[in-house]
Every structure is written in C-alpha cells, then in structure tokens.
Amino acid sequence: TKSTTISLRVNDETHSLTVDNRTTLLDALRERLDLTGTKKGCDQGQCGACTVLLDGRRANSCLQLAVAVEGREVTTIEGVADGERLHPVQQAFLDFDGYQCGYCTSGQICSAVAVIEEFAADWPSAVTADVRPEAGPPEVGDEEIRERMSGNLCRCGAYVSIVRAVTEAAE
Numbered sequence: 284t285k286s287t288t289i290s291l292r293v294n295d296e297t298h299s300l301t302v303d304n305r306t307t308l309l310d311a312l313r314e315r316l317d318l319t320g321t322k323k324g325c326d327q328g329q330c331g332a333c334t335v336l337l338d339g340r341r342a343n344s345c346l347q348l349a350v351a352v353e354g355r356e357v358t359t360i361e362g363v364a365d366g367e368r369l370h371p372v373q374q375a376f377l378d379f380d381g382y383q384c385g386y387c388t389s390g391q392i393c394s395a396v397a398v399i400e401e402f403a404a405d406w407p408s409a410v411t412a413d414v415r416p417e418a419g420p421p422e423v424g425d426e427e428i429r430e431r432m433s434g435n436l437c438r439c440g441a442y443v444s445i446v447r448a449v450t451e452a453a454e
C-alpha cells in the first residue's frame with residue numbers, strides 16, 4: 284500500500300513521519316509518537332476515548348487519517364497542561380473525581396477544554412464581562428454540559444462527577 288511522508292504538528296512539536304496512507308491519527312499518535320494518553324475505545328467514532336484537539340476544536344482521532352491532518356495543530360492530553368501546571372480542567376477532574384477507571388478521562392478532558400471554549404464563543408459576555416458587567420457570566424447548566432459532552436462515553440457512569448468538574452472548570 285501507499286505510504287506518505289508527512290509533517291505532523293503535535294503539542295507544538297513538528298514530527299516527520301512516513302505512514303501508510305490508511306493510518307489513523309490515533310494510531311500515529313499512539314504507535315509512532317508514543318503519545319499513549321489518547322485512548323482507543325471503539326475505533327469507530329462512537330465513544331470519544333480518542334478525542335484530541337484539532338486547531339482547538341475537538342475531533343475523534345480514530346476518524347481522522349494522519350495524512351489528512353498535515354498542517355493542522357494537534358493537541359493531545361499530553362499537551363494540555365502549561366508545563367508543570369495542570370490545565371484548570373485537569374485540576375477540576377482531580378478535585379471533583381471526574382473519573383473512575385480513567386480510561387475515558389483524557390478524551391473527556393480534551394472534550395471539556397473545547398466545550399469551555401465553545402461556551403466562551405457562544406456567550407461572549409462571559410469573556411467580556413467588563414464591557415457588560417450587568418450581564419454577568421452565563422449560567423452553564425448541567426443539561427447543557429451533558430449535551431455538549433455527549434460524544435464522550437464513560438462506562439463507569441461517572442457522569443455526575445464529570446459534569447461537576449466541567450462546571451467548576453468553566454467558572
């Protein structure tokens with residue numbers, strides 16, 4: 284089968300890789316770059332365990348071909364923290380026990396990072412509160428969070444704690 288040499292931008296580093304054209308981004312991350320924080324659950328786009336950020340928006344890496352993401356910025360769970368400092372979403376998952384077995388956690392966290400960005404984009408008043416102080420931060424309800432996080436399954440059913448962690452991180 285055909286192989287292609289691509290340059291893959293992951294967590295602010297550029298990697299030159301020769302991959303079979305059918306290699307998914309998920310397999311390239313795990314097997315070629317040793318970034319095993321991204322998990323393989325269903326490998327069919329149904330569980331969200333493989334969620335990464337592609338140019339800041341979430342994507343199931345099992346559904347992306349590595350050759351198709353050349354030129355885009357990939358962020359995995361390994362790149363979410365700011366050096367030694369955990370991302371607020373990571374800290375909130377720790378503080379509020381947003382996991383049980385942990386298998387879905389990196390996908391949940393990557394998804395939550397993007398969800399919080401979506402909130403900011405949908406309700407700009409939340410990030411420009413100084414312009415319209417009377418508007419205050421928007422109420423981010425559990426239903427809204429559950430809906431937006433619904434692509435990330437948790438087989439342990441730790442949803443209550445996950446929603447709590449995302450709520451806390453969003454505030």
Ligand code: FES
Pocket residue numbers: 322323324325326327328329330331332333334343344345346
């Ligand atoms: Fe990609 Fe399940 S492994 S969505």
